[in-house]
Amino acid sequence: MVVDIPPNGQIYGLGRVSSALHIYDTNNPPGAVTRYEITIVNVISQSRQIAPGHTDTFQPAGNAVYIQNNGPSKLQALYVGAAVSPEDAGWVKEAAMPALGV
DSSP, rough: OOOEESOOOEEEEEEOOOSSSEEOOOSOOOOOOOEEEETTTTEEEEEEOOTTOOOEEETTTTEEEEEEOOSSSSSEEEEESSOOTTTTTTOOOSOOOOOTTT
């Protein structure tokens, strides 16, 4: 799952996250270092700074996650919400790989 987190100072609850959680600075809009707050219940509560194009990784271990983006850029949270099959994700089965140049 990929969740866009706008730089609006709003606190968002992502729910319980069992997989690794990656927070990525999109550098959109372009700017300096982005500041955010993250709380993983029973794990951490931190103020963080992340450079454009960089990623912070956390291990929530099934605990609830809260994040607040104070800007200037949009962040993305990447994690596995629930495992799904390729078909459930909307992927289509193909008979063969395409030839190069097609």
